[in-house]
Amino acid sequence: MSATIENLRLLLESSSPEPLRERISSGCVPLNQLLPDQGFLRGSLVEWLGSEVGSGVSSLALLAAREACQDGRTLVILDRDGQFYPPAAAAWSIDLDNTIVLYPQDAQDESWALDQALRCPHVGAVLSWPQQLTSHTFRRLQLIAERSGCIGMLIRPSTARREPSWADVRVWVSPKPLQRPNSLGNVSWQLSAQILRCRRGVGDSEVTFEINCQTGEARETHRSSMVTPLAGTTAGSHEART
Helix, strand or coil: CHHHHHHHHHHHHHCCCCCCCCEECCCCHHHHCCCCCCCEECCCEEEEEECCCCCCHHHHHHHHHHHHCCCCCEEEEECCCCCCCHHHHHHCCCCHHHEEEECCCCHHHHHHHHHHHHHCCCEEEEEECCCCCCHHHHHHHHHHHHHHCCEEEEEECHHHHHCCECCCEEEEEEEEEEEEECCCCCEEEEEEEEEEEECCCCCCEEEEEEEECCCCCEEEEEECCCCCCCCCCCCCCCCCEC
16 A cells, blocks of 8 residues: 555656746856756756776766755765765865765665755755666655756666666766876876666767866867757656656
8 A cells, every 4th residue: 555655755856847947057168068957956966987996986987976065965875885085075176164074884874864965955966876767666756856956976876777767867887998197297187977768858978078186177079969859858757758
């Protein structure tokens, strides 16, 4: 009975008209150019998929989370596996005084903390590395984010690419082999970002860019395809797709 009531609640909430939501930058101009809103929308989930450890996916998600908290809202980081390194974050202009880092002990604690953090309207972004998300949990988190205006940055393993997603945007991040110092002597590395899915309608698009390791600044090096709208895709579509 409780499961039936929960499903009815989700259905009723999903039928409500989608409110006008504020746009925030991804923190990476080349990535913004791939997105129909030139960034992400508050009250949404962004799923970041990486091919391997060190792919740069966590760095890109952190840049976007930073932008979501520029207005003074709090950044919450659920660091179950010790991914977050405060000195590097500070160098990338993350306000550590306005950042809360939690260390969930297991997947259950992580899921509960993610649920609660996304519900808080004073939280600008939640950064998390969930390994597994059921379709029901994913959908619930999406509705929670829409209601609170918080944006969830979910960093997922490459295996999640085959799973259904309720994220507004799905980004695949891959590292490039070349690392070199720029004209100022700062080390940069190349990343490739591909939009796998976007509820507001973009085609299969990819961009390659460089990130300054010390400052977090990104600049485009090459665009492999142009943004094209998906026929029949509307902003109000709530269908979970890969």
